[in-house]
Amino acid sequence: MAAPIYFNGKFYAGELNGVHRVADRLVREVDRLAAASDKKLDLRLLIPKRRQFSPQVNVFKVEEQELGHTQRWEQGILPFVAKDGHLINLANLSPIMHRSKVTLIHDAQFYISPGSYATHFSIGYRILTPIMARSSRAVLTVSEFSREMLGAFGVAKWQKTGVLYNGADHILEAAPDVSVLQKNGLEQGGYAVVFGSTFVYKNVATAFAAFADPQLADVKLVVIGPSAEKLRASGLNPPPNAVFVGKLNDGELRALYQSALCLVYPSRTEGFGLPPLEAMLCDCPAIVAPAGAIPEVCRDAALYADVADIAGWVMLVNSLRQDEALRRAKIEQGRKRAATFTWASAGERLMKLVQSLPERLS
Incomplete structure (x- = not known):
């Protein structure tokens, strides 16, 4: 039996900002492509019981998490909930302890412009993000510039990082x-x-x-x-x-x-x-x-x-x-x-990566 593919939906607990909108749209694009695909995947979306907005999906099996809105859940509980499968994280953060994960890090602004963020936020990101990236099977980001910056600041190796452009349509x-x-x-x-x-x-x-x-x-x-x-x-x-x-x-x-x-x-x-x-x-x-x-x-x-x-x-x-x-x-x-930046293209690139994940955990 193929390993399930979990999506970290903790971001549904936050306000609908730019990162969360991108993450939600990518979830919906994967859901759309999965519905049309002959290759059936065991897709599971883990979402907080306490949330600000909700996913609109048909193929994903949606599983509510009692503490899914907390950092404690993301770092301490999520690795065990998703231990039998792969884990896709689309909103910058991922659990350090999960052994087969993909992490989308949208940019390196916390390095480039640290003064734009609260001190504790900036320090936390600068400490945790490189560990999350290094412990990921693959890292994604949203432009070649961000890919270069993540490499330059030692967050993620250039060769290990793929570019997933946003859509605008x-x-x-x-x-x-x-x-x-x-x-x-x-x-x-x-x-x-x-x-x-x-x-x-x-x-x-x-x-x-x-x-x-x-x-x-x-x-x-x-x-x-x-x-x-x-x-x-x-x-x-x-x-x-x-x-x-x-x-x-x-x-x-x-x-x-x-x-x-x-x-x-x-x-x-x-x-x-x-x-x-x-x-x-x-x-x-x-x-x-x-x-x-x-x-x-x-x-x-x-x-x-x-x-x-x-x-x-x-x-x-x-x-x-x-x-x-x-x-x-x-x-x-x-x-x-x-017109060259479409969500369909972004979803297809992400889906290609999801479908390439091994059926069994090593």
Whole structure:
């Protein structure tokens, strides 16, 4: 009898952030592929009894875990629950003591930008992640840049790490909800979009400084995520033309992209960089920083400004306002580039790895 393949679903206990959304989508893609495959796998999804959201699967055998929301369960109980099979971990963390596991480590930000995280969080990741990686049968990450960084910081050997690019086409699955435009007084082409964050590496200060320039006074800067109060409390200074829309669902985000002049994405580093691809799929040009995995993901489909070049960001925003041919070219290039990042492809790559696992534990 083939060994069962367990998926660590502890992430369902957390809020639906970027990492958890990726993990959940990969679970659903594996479930979809398993339903269509002639090769039947014993797939088991271990999820917390206390959880923030739930999986939508048909093939997986879902098993609730009483303490599945805790680190104690992940490190101390999970290795015994899954001891007779392989274990797939998709949200950065995995139990050190399990002997046949795959671990997806999304990036190395806790090394590159430790100041963006609480001290105990950063130290914990820096100690535990290399041990988790070295004790894994295979390690995955989301870009060649992240693969190189994990190797450079001694987290995982380059040769042992595979790249599993994220998909971006989820943004096209939700119908655009234009009420977000009406509610916030936004007009077609009259605003740019930025994702607000208090993390230092997100470099939101550069976007705020650019849109404080008088040349962009008549262009609204729509800030997704944290409130103005939270951003100010972290030392950031939003410009007068900033509009704060809070957290958005995919339908609202799609509508926002589709009517925007552009997305501005000034991060100093990214393990992948999903927003530019989402924007491109919605015919929204992206202005990005040439940092981290962003050039790898965007290539020549985006416009580039240095992380600290305020005047450069102002110039490129104005270029998209004034040069319709440039804007059309970037929309076309962006649509083609972003279309290469699909969740179907990500799921197929993960499924190939899952199917390659030995039927019996050694």
